[in-house]
Amino acid sequence: MARLDRAGIARLVAADIPPGSYVNLGIGQPTLVADYLAADSGVILQTENGMLGMGGAAHGDDVDPDLINAGKVPVTETLGASYFHHADSFAMMRGGHLDVCVLGAFQVSFHGDLANWHTGEPDAIPAVGGAMDLAIGAKSVFVMMTLFTDAGVPKLVPSCTYPLTGLRCVSRVYTDYGVFLVGESGVTIRETFGIEEQDLRGKLGL
Amino acid sequence: MTLVCSSVDEAVAGIADGSTVLIGGFGTAGQPVELIDALRRLGPKDLTVVSNNAGNGSHGLAALLAAGQVRKIVCSFPRQKDSYVFDELYRSGRIELEVVPQGNLAERLRAAGAGIGAFYCPTGVGTPLAEGKEARTIDGRDYVLEFPIHGDAALIKAHQADTLGNLVYRKTARNFGPVMATAAKLTVAQVSVVSEPGSLDPEAVVTPGIFTNRVVACPSPAVLAAEGAAG
Numbered sequence: 001m002a003r004l005d006r007a008g009i010a011r012l013v014a015a016d017i018p019p020g021s022y023v024n025l026g027i028g029q030p031t032l033v034a035d036y037l038a039a040d041s042g043v044i045l046q047t048e049n050g051m052l053g054m055g056g057a058a059h060g061d062d063v064d065p066d067l068i069n070a071g072k073v074p075v076t077e078t079l080g081a082s083y084f085h086h087a088d089s090f091a092m093m094r095g096g097h098l099d100v101c102v103l104g105a106f107q108v109s110f111h112g113d114l115a116n117w118h119t120g121e122p123d124a125i126p127a128v129g130g131a132m133d134l135a136i137g138a139k140s141v142f143v144m145m146t147l148f149t150d151a152g153v154p155k156l157v158p159s160c161t162y163p164l165t166g167l168r169c170v171s172r173v174y175t176d177y178g179v180f181l182v183g184e185s186g187v188t189i190r191e192t193f194g195i196e197e198q199d200l201r202g203k204l205g206l
Numbered sequence: 207m208t209l210v211c212s213s214v215d216e217a218v219a220g221i222a223d224g225s226t227v228l229i230g231g232f233g234t235a236g237q238p239v240e241l242i243d244a245l246r247r248l249g250p251k252d253l254t255v256v257s258n259n260a261g262n263g264s265h266g267l268a269a270l271l272a273a274g275q276v277r278k279i280v281c282s283f284p285r286q287k288d289s290y291v292f293d294e295l296y297r298s299g300r301i302e303l304e305v306v307p308q309g310n311l312a313e314r315l316r317a318a319g320a321g322i323g324a325f326y327c328p329t330g331v332g333t334p335l336a337e338g339k340e341a342r343t344i345d346g347r348d349y350v351l352e353f354p355i356h357g358d359a360a361l362i363k364a365h366q367a368d369t370l371g372n373l374v375y376r377k378t379a380r381n382f383g384p385v386m387a388t389a390a391k392l393t394v395a396q397v398s399v400v401s402e403p404g405s406l407d408p409e410a411v412v413t414p415g416i417f418t419n420r421v422v423a424c425p426s427p428a429v430l431a432a433e434g435a436a437g
Binding site for chain 2: 047048049050051064065066067068069072077083084085086087089090093094113118123125126127128129130131132133136137163164165166167
């Protein structure tokens with residue numbers, strides 16, 4: 001099987017979300033996952049700015065400035081949607097009510113530490129949003145990312161060098177070259193795409 | 207007792223230099239643009255603003271920042287595609303920034319409104335945002351101590367009010383409004399309509415009037431274009 005493109009990764013994540021789950025999709029690549037959820041999956045999407053039952057992107061006359069997602073993109077509501085304020089929204093995460101969140105990442109460590117909010121560069125303006133709350137709150141944290149930077153440096157690493165978002169919080173890492181499971185004893189490879197497992201281990205130092 | 211104001215300028219009267227002002231909204235949704243403009247006209251200086259973002263484009267919160275009235279901003283996500291006003295102030299050292307995880311921002315406001323002295327929270331443990339904070343392990347899980355955020359004033363936008371200050375919101379424009387309403391000494395709500403008592407379904411009221419000090423009708427609030435750019 002060839003290396004996955006972004007749509008391929010999103011399709012894989014969508015297939016692994018248990019039917020009926022309450023799910024938060026992070027900003028950026030993770031929002032693609034919504035396009036691949038089966039219509040009968042019963043998955044209910046949460047957006048942290050105060051909505052359960054979020055529908056797809058709004059277009060034309062459906063655009064309502066009072067109805068946006070966490071990426072500030074106009075969205076629609078599904079039948080049975082509900083609205084709530086921010087303290088309730090984050091109680092859903094911290095309180096352990098949200099089944100899955102899907103996040104992007106700069107780096108994930110072999111033990112599931114996540115770095116996805118700040119490059120740490122001196123001129124960068126730090127912005128964390130809801131990433132830290134999601135990382136430690138959702139029952140399962142799925143990361144989707146390319147496995148290597150444009151310069152070919154692995155983003156799945158023994159220990160994160162970027163500032164952390166959360167400690168030991170990632171359950172799975174979905175990448176273009178493979179899917180990784182993170183457990184108590186560290187990271188294991190579930191499957192690979194376009195590369196032999198042994199070669200992948202070599203590149204990552206696993 | 208809630209005061210029904212006849213203008214947004216009357217609604218923000220008395221907000222003084224050095225105040226901490228909670229400003230509702232998530233991006234442009236729920237941002238009380240008319241109240242912010244009135245605050246800018248009133249002209250208090252040296253403000254601390256607490257809001258999820260640090261302004262969009264050149265209007266509303268961004269205009270307040272550009273006017274040089276804000277010393278410090280407390281927010282979760284200052285950096286957006288269209289936060290150029292804040293970006294320039296920050297990079298030239300003219301505004302102080304405290305970044306707070308979004309859920310902590312909400313819960314610290316909630317704690318202030320509920321009379322909670324501080325609370326142990328698992329968010330941010332092991333990250334730079336927990337450095338220097340008191341930590342505690344409870345039932346095997348690590349937490350850090352977080353303190354409430356009290357406002358001298360809160361400026362929020364709701365959909366409809368009655369003359370007793372009961373508020374209902376509209377869709378995701380609700381966001382921080384209900385928690386901010388509880389956390390300030392002076393809560394001011396701009397709404398599309400102020401109606402007579404009995405016009406709102408008591409079961410549907412989100413913010414009970416006890417939390418609302420002033421309401422003002424802005425029948426056609428400005429709609430700022432959101433450019434779509436992250437949390």
